Amino acid sequence: MVTPSRSASAHALHLVFGEGQRVPDTWDADLSHEDASLAQAILGLCLRRWGRLMAYLNPRLKNPERGIPLGSQVALAQGLAQLAWLPGVGTHAAVNEAVELVANRELGFPPHRGLVNAILRKASSDREALRAELEGLSPALDRTPWAERILKGALPQPEGREQLWTRLQTPPSPWFRPLTPGPLPEGLERDARASEALRILPGAPFPRTWLQEGRGMVQDLSSQALMDFRWEAPVTRILDACAAPGGKTTALARRFPKAALFALEQEPRRAQRLEENLAARGINAQVTVGEAGAWMAKGGRPFDLILLDAPCSGSGTIQKHPELVWLGHTLDLGRLQSIQARLLDQAVARLASGGLLIYAVCSWLPEEGEAQAKALLARRPEIHSAQVWESGSHFRPDPLEWPGEGFQGFAFTKA
Template sequence: MAPGVEVRVLAAQVLDAVVHRGRSLKSELAAALPRLPDPRDRALLEAIAFAALRGRYRYEPALRGWMQKPPGAHEGPLLALLLAGCAQLDALQLPAHAALDATVEAARALGRPHQAGLVNALLRRAQREGFPPADPAGAWPSWLRERIAAAWPAQAPAVFAASAQPGPLWLRVNRGRIAREDYRARLEQAGLAAETDPRLADALRLDAPVPVAALPGFDEGLVAVQDGSAQQAADALAPEPGARVLDACAAPGGKAAHLLERDPALELLALDVDPRRLPRVEDNLRRSGVLERAQVRAADATMPALWWDGFTFDAILLDAPCSATGVVRRQPDILLHRREDDLAALVQAQARLLDATWALLRPGGTLLYATCSILPEENAEQVDAFLARTPDARAVALPEEFGHAAGAGRQRLPGEDGMDGFFYARLRKAD
């Protein structure tokens, strides 16, 4: 199979699994990418999959309107391949002849030679006519769209629009290994333009994302990929030098690595409830050169009797599991998989984590509650409820650079300042 055709076959298989069989985009790509030895092909596969999912709310209505009869329930692979073709022509702006030829050949490689002509005809029509404009809010399930519109009535259209677009590539420079300006110079030597942000001491932003293989020194841990909003968690927590720190929900390890890059003297325990995620945590810490400075354990933060040594922590980072509604542009399959009844379970889990980890914090210590959600139930309302039931907790105000005032915390919405949606609340325990 020609490499270009194989990329389209894999893209169709990934999209079919995600759109029609409820699979995770991350897990499907993790299985598919190693099948492509060329990093350029791997980058193209990722680009097609993400662009197809982001643009699905525009592509599917057009395709259904152009087809003489509605596709049957067994036509998932065909629709997935067509989504991949539309993404190549529209969002990625690939040369039409290459995109068309390889996608039509992919239909044959997928065992659908009888539909190769249909794929060719529909994609040529897409090339000629393009896709009519559509409201990006239509990509969101109605229950979630309504909640966001109610929570952020003035900003909701911008939230939906930003979530339908790819974000910039944010880098976190490892200050323990190289100064930010020195790394920026290395990027310039590689032909990559990067911008700084005055709010983010370790960050560089590339408005035109590139594969990590193109980043000088990436494998050596000079730099990591981490959104600007996630980088601000280290600033919001701001542990004292040499503090004893708990990262209660650490996977994939970026925030723990950032804290240790800033202060190698921290005594940091990184927990995650899922042992399958720990190898990635350790890989990220190892690449940053800080693994030996951290303790990494598989444990449930809500059950400290099973893992806690009895010594309180000076600072706790609780980056809680959430709806991830602030990172849809980076995880577009969220809109396919999130269900309304997920929210109640998440809110309950967040409350349990807050109560359990608060008991481990020393008097005078700081807990940062953070999520990548933009829903008040998980953020401002969650923290307000915690403060109401916890007499020795008080909120410490964060400055405007962390986003909109939201109860006792701050909320950044997707796309604001080029960053993902994120919530922060800094809580201090009474002495």
């Protein structure tokens, strides 16, 4: 029987390469801490090295041009990844589990049990040589045209792209934000790049108990720095237009505790998670399930502050979500840009005079950020840029210097 960790990572790989879907945030929620750690390691390695793993396999197939079913690819990729890069996993476990996986009718291709066993047995005879051979293959094999587009969006000039790609190919370290006063867990220390940011020291234990007790939350450094905007005008009504999972909603509530806070989320499951997160943190907000554009178009009282963390390509999150490298060709970027422009116009209509609108995307692509901001200023003369960050009205950390996700933020005020 396939262990839960390997089964979960195989399911995730089938979602990405079989169905063209992103890996859900809750894909490993039912696993124990130990199983989740192994599953995350296997999945991350397979997604970040898929091109090289397939290049290693092809010449070892009887008919490389014909290829093999996805179930066989997944089983072999998982086995090779463990043999090459997870020295703590025993050779017997890595090989036998892969054979069991390919024998599973849902996740594998049973006729290839012998093929998977033969390839992995031979590879396992010298794990160091296997690792060296895989790492000797060109890193370009793991870079799709979409990855190249992301790198060009992040760094318009070629200098530094290789350095950035190398960083994006390593799993990111989590960032945290405290929610209650008191001592910090072992291994967390404050970081000056955002007012409440906490980073975890290398080798420190993950602060699971601290998080479960509601004394802190996970939140990327970029999101925290975005929310460190300066704004002195009175704020009595706030709209978080695309609120799940609730990290920025929480920051808004803590920043403006007396304001009425409204949070929108289109997907019912994400809205439920949003409500649960806010309740666990003691945040009082009116959560509504609905598409932000349609909800704002209904009209009503204006808001003094609107946060529009808009749907986007997610190109700035590929370090955390490496599957996006392989799914970029499925994105309808034009449709996303239309949605962003529509949401911006509707947010402007619901913004009070003298109010603040913050538009953000977790993307490096200029067409989702700078181009949208310029177009909004051109078509809406009542809107002006607002200087709310140290960098001015535009928040975009240097991709080579900044350890958080790729992010763009723009601040506007209404005459």
